[in-house]
Amino acid sequence: MVNVGILGDVSVGKTTILRLFVKYVEENALQTKFGTEAAAIVKADFSGEATLPSKDDVKETKTIHPNRVVFRVGTKMHTLFAPGGDDRPLVRMGITTVSRIARLIVAVFDVSRDLESQFEFYSAVRFIPKTIIVALNKADLLGKDMNKKIEEIKKKINEYFKDKRKIDITGFYVTVAESKPGFEGQNDNCAKLILDCIKDQVVGAEAKE
Ligand SMILES: Nc1nc2c(ncn2[C@@H]2O[C@H](COP(=O)(O)OP(=O)(O)O)[C@@H](O)[C@H]2O)c(=O)[nH]1
Numbered sequence: 001m002v003n004v005g006i007l008g009d010v011s012v013g014k015t016t017i018l019r020l021f022v023k024y025v026e027e028n029a030l031q032t033k034f035g036t037e038a039a040a041i042v043k044a045d046f047s048g049e050a051t052l053p054s055k056d057d058v059k060e061t062k063t064i065h066p067n068r069v070v071f072r073v074g075t076k077m078h079t080l081f082a083p084g085g086d087d088r089p090l091v092r093m094g095i096t097t098v099s100r101i102a103r104l105i106v107a108v109f110d111v112s113r114d115l116e117s118q119f120e121f122y123s124a125v126r127f128i129p130k131t132i133i134v135a136l137n138k139a140d141l142l143g144k145d146m147n148k149k150i151e152e153i154k155k156k157i158n159e160y161f162k163d164k165r166k167i168d169i170t171g172f173y174v175t176v177a178e179s180k181p182g183f184e185g186q187n188d189n190c191a192k193l194i195l196d197c198i199k200d201q202v203v204g205a206e207a208k209e
């Protein structure tokens, strides 16, 4: 049993990554793409997602209490928690709780936005485990020179976590959480990073790499 916490500033794509993972499990994609044992969703709770009243037609959602997905691979159960990213007291309480109970943290960044404001989110989280995994999400929005931009972003994120906070990054995953043609590999990375979090417990997850 592994608790995984998915953290990140508002709108970086935490909820979308979680929903994509649920879709992969429901479509048996963990087995077909990564060779895992049979997987199933035990419980998916997105009730913390509130749709905010808005002027336009664009519906904005905000996560009030942590979204939670319990899933099973083989006989092992795992829980993913994705708390909201804004700084309302109730939301911050969810972030603090998740960062303490999670054995593994996935730090999600929106690579199409400036990084400084996203570091501020983490600076407000006092307790973070000594090692984390980083998702570089919305890679589809980078356009030309994607690889070069990704390298620069990795460097800045390493500077923040490693140099400032003494936290090691064990892996970077370039992800796209929305289904976008041409970005299937980056879609797969959303599921792969979660599987890597629990891989010491999942038979077959490494074998197909
Ligand atoms: N283009 C693009 N949009 C994304 C991606 N992931 C999430 N989004 C969009 O970003 C917005 C915020 O996503 P959401 O999952 O609610 O962010 P959260 O606040 O971190 O949970 C939504 O409109 C998503 O559709 C991605 O990889 N690419």
Ligand SMILES: [Mg+2]
Pocket: 014, 015, 016, 062, 063, 083, 084
């Ligand atoms: Mg959310």
